[in-house]
Amino acid sequence: MNIMTMLTGSRRNGNSEYLAARALQNIDHRNVYLLDHRMEPVVDMRHAEEGFPETGDDYEALLEEFLRQDVIVFAVPLYWFGMPGQLKIFFDRWTQYMRDSRFDFNERIRGKKAYVIITGSSPDPKIASLPLIQQFNYLFEYVGMEFVDYIIANGNKPEEVLNDPFALAKMDLWNEQLKAAKREDA
Amino acid sequence: MNIMTMLTGSRRNGNSEYLAARALQNIDHRNVYLLDHRMEPVVDMRHAEEGFPETGDDYEALLEEFLRQDVIVFAVPLYWFGMPGQLKIFFDRWTQYMRDSRFDFNERIRGKKAYVIITGSSPDPKIASLPLIQQFNYLFEYVGMEFVDYIIANGNKPEEVLNDPFALAKMDLWNEQLKAAKREDA
Amino acid sequence: MNIMTMLTGSRRNGNSEYLAARALQNIDHRNVYLLDHRMEPVVDMRHAEEGFPETGDDYEALLEEFLRQDVIVFAVPLYWFGMPGQLKIFFDRWTQYMRDSRFDFNERIRGKKAYVIITGSSPDPKIASLPLIQQFNYLFEYVGMEFVDYIIANGNKPEEVLNDPFALAKMDLWNEQLKAAKREDA
Amino acid sequence: MNIMTMLTGSRRNGNSEYLAARALQNIDHRNVYLLDHRMEPVVDMRHAEEGFPETGDDYEALLEEFLRQDVIVFAVPLYWFGMPGQLKIFFDRWTQYMRDSRFDFNERIRGKKAYVIITGSSPDPKIASLPLIQQFNYLFEYVGMEFVDYIIANGNKPEEVLNDPFALAKMDLWNEQLKAAKREDA
Numbered sequence: 001m002n003i004m005t006m007l008t009g010s011r012r013n014g015n016s017e018y019l020a021a022r023a024l025q026n027i028d029h030r031n032v033y034l035l036d037h038r039m040e041p042v043v044d045m046r047h048a049e050e051g052f053p054e055t056g057d058d059y060e061a062l063l064e065e066f067l068r069q070d071v072i073v074f075a076v077p078l079y080w081f082g083m084p085g086q087l088k089i090f091f092d093r094w095t096q097y098m099r100d101s102r103f104d105f106n107e108r109i110r111g112k113k114a115y116v117i118i119t120g121s122s123p124d125p126k127i128a129s130l131p132l133i134q135q136f137n138y139l140f141e142y143v144g145m146e147f148v149d150y151i152i153a154n155g156n157k158p159e160e161v162l163n164d165p166f167a168l169a170k171m172d173l174w175n176e177q178l179k180a181a182k183r184e185d186a
Numbered sequence: 187m188n189i190m191t192m193l194t195g196s197r198r199n200g201n202s203e204y205l206a207a208r209a210l211q212n213i214d215h216r217n218v219y220l221l222d223h224r225m226e227p228v229v230d231m232r233h234a235e236e237g238f239p240e241t242g243d244d245y246e247a248l249l250e251e252f253l254r255q256d257v258i259v260f261a262v263p264l265y266w267f268g269m270p271g272q273l274k275i276f277f278d279r280w281t282q283y284m285r286d287s288r289f290d291f292n293e294r295i296r297g298k299k300a301y302v303i304i305t306g307s308s309p310d311p312k313i314a315s316l317p318l319i320q321q322f323n324y325l326f327e328y329v330g331m332e333f334v335d336y337i338i339a340n341g342n343k344p345e346e347v348l349n350d351p352f353a354l355a356k357m358d359l360w361n362e363q364l365k366a367a368k369r370e371d372a
Numbered sequence: 373m374n375i376m377t378m379l380t381g382s383r384r385n386g387n388s389e390y391l392a393a394r395a396l397q398n399i400d401h402r403n404v405y406l407l408d409h410r411m412e413p414v415v416d417m418r419h420a421e422e423g424f425p426e427t428g429d430d431y432e433a434l435l436e437e438f439l440r441q442d443v444i445v446f447a448v449p450l451y452w453f454g455m456p457g458q459l460k461i462f463f464d465r466w467t468q469y470m471r472d473s474r475f476d477f478n479e480r481i482r483g484k485k486a487y488v489i490i491t492g493s494s495p496d497p498k499i500a501s502l503p504l505i506q507q508f509n510y511l512f513e514y515v516g517m518e519f520v521d522y523i524i525a526n527g528n529k530p531e532e533v534l535n536d537p538f539a540l541a542k543m544d545l546w547n548e549q550l551k552a553a554k555r556e557d558a
Numbered sequence: 559m560n561i562m563t564m565l566t567g568s569r570r571n572g573n574s575e576y577l578a579a580r581a582l583q584n585i586d587h588r589n590v591y592l593l594d595h596r597m598e599p600v601v602d603m604r605h606a607e608e609g610f611p612e613t614g615d616d617y618e619a620l621l622e623e624f625l626r627q628d629v630i631v632f633a634v635p636l637y638w639f640g641m642p643g644q645l646k647i648f649f650d651r652w653t654q655y656m657r658d659s660r661f662d663f664n665e666r667i668r669g670k671k672a673y674v675i676i677t678g679s680s681p682d683p684k685i686a687s688l689p690l691i692q693q694f695n696y697l698f699e700y701v702g703m704e705f706v707d708y709i710i711a712n713g714n715k716p717e718e719v720l721n722d723p724f725a726l727a728k729m730d731l732w733n734e735q736l737k738a739a740k741r742e743d744a
Contacts, residue, residue, distance in 0.1 A: 010230040010278075035229070041221065041272045042265070044196040047344055079228070081324040082268060085275030086227045091266045092196075126708070127695045128324060130688050131317035134506075137685045138267040138314060150684070158233055169727045312522070313509045316502050320692075323499045336498070355541045382602040382650075407601070413593065413644045414637070416568040419716055451600075452649045453696040454640060458599045461643030464568075500696060503689035510639040510686060530605055 001185040003029035003178065004069040008087040009077040010035055015119040015155030016075035018162075022171040023073060023115070027178055030065075034086050037062050042092040052096045059093055063103065071113045071178065074136075078120030078129050091139060110144035115174060121156035149174065187371040189215035189364065190255040194273040195263040196221055201305040201341030202261035204348075208357040209259060209301070213364055216251075220272050223248045228278040238282045245279055249289065257299045257364065260322075264306035264315050277325060296330035301360060307342030335360065373557040375401035375550065376441040380459040381449040382407055387491040387527030388447035390534075394543040395445060395487070399550055402437075406458050409434045414464040424468045431465055435475065443485045443550065446508075450492030450501050455508075463511060482516035487546060493528030521546065559743040561587035561736065562627040566645040567635040568593055573677040573713030574633035576720075580729040581631060581673070585736055588623075592644050595620045600650040610654045617651055621661065629671045629736065632694075636678030636687050641694075649697060668702035673732060679714035707732065 005020040012033070020031075037058040045052045066072065076083055098105045116136055118129045129152050140147045151170045155161030162168070191206040198219070206217075223244040231238045252258070262269055284291045302322055304315045315338050326333045337356045341347030348354070377392040384405070392403075409430040417424045438444065448455055470477045488508055490501045501524050512519045523542045527533030534540070563578040570591070578589075595616040603610045624630065634641055656663045674694050676687045687710050698705045709728045713719030720726070 010228050011233070014230075035227065041270070042196050043221070044200075044263075047197070077230075080274070080277045080280070081321045081328075082274060084227070085271050085278045087271075088266070088268060088274045089271030092271045094266065123324070123328070127692070127705070130692055131320040131324070134317040134685070134688055135267045138309070138317070142267075142309070147685070166728050166731055169731070170724055173723055173727070313506070313519070316506055320499070320502055333499070352542050352545055355545070356538055359537055359541070382600050383605070386602075407599065413642070414568050415593070416572075416635075419569070449602075452646070452652070453693045453700075454646060456599070457643050457647030457650045460638070460640060460646045463638045464643045466638070495696070495700070503692040503696070506689040507639045510681070510689070514639075514681070 001071065001182055002069045003027060003071040003073070003182075004066070005029060005031045005073045005075055006034060006066075006087075007031060007075045008034045008084050009075065010084060010086075013158065014075075014077055015153065015159070015161035016077050016117045018155075018159070019117045019119065019151070019153060019167060019171050020073050020075040022168065023117070023174040024178065025175055027175070027182060029073075030069075032062070032065065034084075034090065039086065039089050039093065041089050042095055044095065046095070046099070052099075059090075060097075062090070063093070063097055067103065067105070067108045069112060071115070071181075073115045073117065075117045076119075076132075078118055078125050078132065081128055082132050082135070094143070106143070112145045113148050114140050114145050115148050116150040117153065118150065119153045119155045119161055121154055121160065125154065126152050187257065187368055188255045189213060189257040189259070189368075190252070191215060191217045191259045191261055192220060192252075192273070193217060193261045194220045194270050195261065196270060196272075199344065200261075200263055201339065201345070201347035202263050202303045204341075204345070205303045205305065205337065205339060205353060205357050206259050206261040208354065209303070209360040210364065211361055213361070213368060215259075216255075218248070218251065220270075220276065225272065225275050225279065227275050228281055230281065232281070232285070238286075245276075246283075248276070249279070249283055249291075253289065253291070253294045255298060257301070257367075259301045259303065261303045262305075262318075264304055264311050264318065267314055268318050268321070280329070292329070298331045299334050300326050300331050301334050302336040303339065304336065305339045305341045305347055307340055307346065311340065312338050373443065373554055374441045375399060375443040375445070375554075376438070377401060377403045377445045377447055378406060378438075378459070379403060379447045380406045380456050381447065382456060382458075385530065386447075386449055387525065387531070387533035388449050388489045390527075390531070391489045391491065391523065391525060391539060391543050392445050392447040394540065395489070395546040396550065397547055399547070399554060401445075402441075404434070404437065406456075406462065411458065411461050411465065413461050414467055416467065418467070418471070424471075431462075432469075434462070435465070435469055439475065439477070439480045441484060443487070443553075445487045445489065447489045448491075448504075450490055450497050450504065453500055454504050466515070478515070484517045485520050486512050486517050487520050488522040489525065490522065491525045491527045491533060493526060493532065497526065498524050559629065559740055560627045561585060561629040561631070561740075562624070563587060563589045563631045563633055564592060564624075564645070565589060565633045566592045566642050567633065568642060568644075571716065572633075572635055573711065573717070573719035574635050574675045576713075576717070577675045577677065577709065577711060577725060577729050578631050578633040580726065581675070581732040582736065583733055585733070585740060587631075588627075590620070590623065592642075592648065597644065597647050597651065599647050600653055602653065604653070604657070610658075617648075618655075620648070621651070621655055625661065625663070625666045627670060629673070629739075631673045631675065633675045634677075634690075636676055636683050636690065639686055640690050652701070664701070670703045671706050672698050672703050673706050674708040675711065676708065677711045677713045677719060679712055679718065683712065684710050
C-alpha cells in the first residue's frame with residue numbers, strides 16, 4: 001500500500017504539514033512538496049486540432065508518482081477560501097492527462113483514498129472552508145476516488161494547530177486507521 | 187468609471203469570454219487575458235523576517251491595473267468545480283500585496299463592483315458551481331468588494347452558450363445596467 | 373402531462389406565488405397551498421415494531437395528488453435561510469411513505485421534473501439561499517427527480533418581485549419551455 | 559450559566575440525543591424534546607394590518623425557556639438533507655416574536671452560544687449535511703448568536719453512533735470545555 005502526503009502550502013513546516021506528519025507517524029510514506037515542482041497552468045486544447053502542447057515542466061513525473069499511490073493525504077492551508085493556486089493547477093492539468101493514453105489516468109485514479117487536512121484561522125475555518133470541502137467532494141466523486149475523511153483545524157501562525165485538541169485527536173485516529181490498513185495489506 | 191474584464195480561461199474565445207463581451211457591448215472597457223501574464227505562485231513569508239521575495243513577474247503591473255478599476259467582470263470557466271488555477275494564484279498573491287504599502291491595497295479595493303460569469307456544462311454547472319459562488323462571495327466580502335451579481339451559464343464547446351437564452355438575457359440586462367451607471371458617472 | 377404548483381409560503385399572493393403563476397400563465401395546472409393542508413410532523417418509527425402511526429391528517433391525500441404530477445413548481449419564500457417548516461414536514465413524511473406499499477412511492481417519484489422558485493430580500497438571497505438550492509438538489513437526486521432549474525428572485529414585500537427583471541425574464545422562458553412540453557405531450 | 563439541549567428528532571433515545579447527553583455528562587442542564595411541544599407553523603402577517611394571530615399553542619412558553627439559556631446544544635438528526643421540520647418551525651416563528659415587545663427577543667438572543675450535533679448515515683453525512691451547517695451559520699449570525707462548534711457524526715440505527723470514535727472524542731472535549739465554563743461562571 002503506497003501512501004503519500006501532498007503538501008500544498010507555500011511554506012515549509014506549516015500547520016497542515018504538521019497534522020499530516022502526525023497522521024502518518026511511524027507509517028512508511030512519501031512526502032511531496034508541491035512548490036518544489038514547476039507546473040505550468042493548463043492550456044485548454046481539447047477543441048483544437050493540434051492537441052495539448054508539450055510543457056517540459058515537472059508535471060508528468062509528479063502525476064506518475066501520484067498515480068502510483070493508494071492513499072493520498074492532502075495538506076491544504078486555506079487560501080482565500082479555497083485551495084492554493086498550485087494545487088488547483090495540479091488538478092486543472094488532469095483535463096489534459098485524462099486524454100493521454102500513456103497514463104491510463106481514468107483507470108488508475110479510481111478507488112484511490114483521499115484524506116483532506118484543511119487549516120486556517122480567521123475567518124473561522126470550520127465555516128469558511130465548507131465550499132472547499134464541497135469542491136473536493138465533487139472532484140473526487142467525478143474521478144472515482146474515495147473521500148475517506150477530512151479535518152478542518154485551527155491554525156495559521158507556526159505551530160498554532162497544537163492548540164486544537166480535536167484535530168490532534170483525529171490525526172491519532174487516522175494514524176490507527178492507516179496502520180491497520182497497512183497491516184491488512186501486508 | 188473604469189471597467190475591466192478578467193478573462194481567466196485557458197483558451198481564447200471561450201463561452202465565458204463571449205458572455206463578458208456581450209455584457210460590455212458598446213461600453214468602453216479593457217480586456218485582460220490572465221494567461222498572458224506570467225504569475226508565480228505566492229510564497230508565504232508572512233511569518234519570516236526577510237519578508238516576501240521579489241518575483242520579477244508580471245503580477246505587480248497586473249495588480250496595479252486591477253486596482254485602477256471600478257467594475258470588474260470575471261469570466262470564469264468552471265475547472266474541476268472551481269476557478270482556474272491561474273485566477274486562484276492572482277488572488278493568493280493578494281496576501282503579499284495587502285501588506286505592501288506601495289499599493290494601498292486595502293483602501294483601494296474597497297467598494298469595487300464584481301460581476302461573475304461562470305460557464306460549464308457537465309456536471310450541471312447550476313449545481314456544480316455553487317461552492318465557487320460561495321467562495322467568491324466570502325472573498326469579495328473579506329476585502330470589501332461588492333458582489334453585484336453572477337450568472338451560471340451552460341456552455342463548454344465553442345459557442346455553446348448561444349443556446350442558453352437566460353444567460354444571454356441576463357447579459358443584456360447587465361449591459362443596460364452598466365450603460366446606465368456609465369452615464370450617471372459621466 | 374400534469375403540472376402543479378406547490379405554494380409553500382405562509383401568506384397568499386406572495387412573490388414566489390406571483391412568479392409561479394407567471395411561469396404557468398395559460399398552462400393548465402393545479403395550485404396547492406401547503407398551509408391549507410394539516411400535516412403532522414413525522415414520527416420516526418422505522419426502528420419500532422409497531423410501525424408508523426395513523427395520523428388522520430391531510431397528508432395522504434396531498435401526497436397522492438403530488439404523485440400524480442409530472443412537473444412540480446415549488447414556490448418557496450426563503451425563511452431563515454431555508455425552506456418553510458411546513459414544506460420540510462411534507463418531505464420529512466416521505467420517510468414513512470417510502471415504506472408504505474399502498475403508494476408505490478419510489479417508483480412513481482422517479483423522473484418527476486422539479487422547478488424551484490426562491491424569493492427573499494435581505495440578506496441578499498442570491499447568496500443566502502445557496503445552501504437551500506444544494507439541499508433541494510440532494511433531495512431530488514436521492515429520489516430520482518429531475519431538478520430542471522431554479523430561480524433566486526428578489527422580493528419580500530408584496531409585489532416587490534416585479535422589480536426583478538431577471539426573474540420575470542426567466543419565468544417567461546420557463547413558460548415557453550413548459551408550453552412546448554405540453555404540446556409535445558399532447 | 560443556563561444550558562439546554564434542544565432534542566429535535568422524532569424518536570427518543572436517538573443518536574444525536576446520546577451525543578448531547580455525553581457532551582453534558584455531569585453538567586447541570588435542561589433537556590427539551592421538541593416533539594413534546596405543539597407548535598403551529600408561522601403565519602406571516604408582517605404586511606397585514608391585523609398582525610400575527612394568537613395560536614394558543616406551546617410556542618411562547620418554549621421560546622421563553624429558550625431565551626433564558628446561555629448555551630444551547632442542538633441535537634439534530636439529518637432529515638432529507640436538512641433539519642427536522644419541527645425545528646424549522648421553531649425558527650420560522652421567530653419572525654413573529656422578533657416583533658413582539660413582550661419578549662425582548664433581539665436583545666436577549668444576542669451572544670447565546672450554540673453547539674450543533676448532526677447525525678446521519680447514508681448518504682454520508684460529512685458531505686450531505688454541509689448545507690445544513692451553512693444554514694445554521696447564517697441563522698445564528700443573523701441574530702447574533704455564537705456558533706461555537708459542530709459535530710457531524712455517523713449514526714442512524716439506535717446506538718450506531720457508538721461506533722464513531724471521532725464523535726465521542728469531540729463530545730468529551732465539549733464536556734471539558736463546558737465544565738470549565740461553568741466553573742468560571744460560578
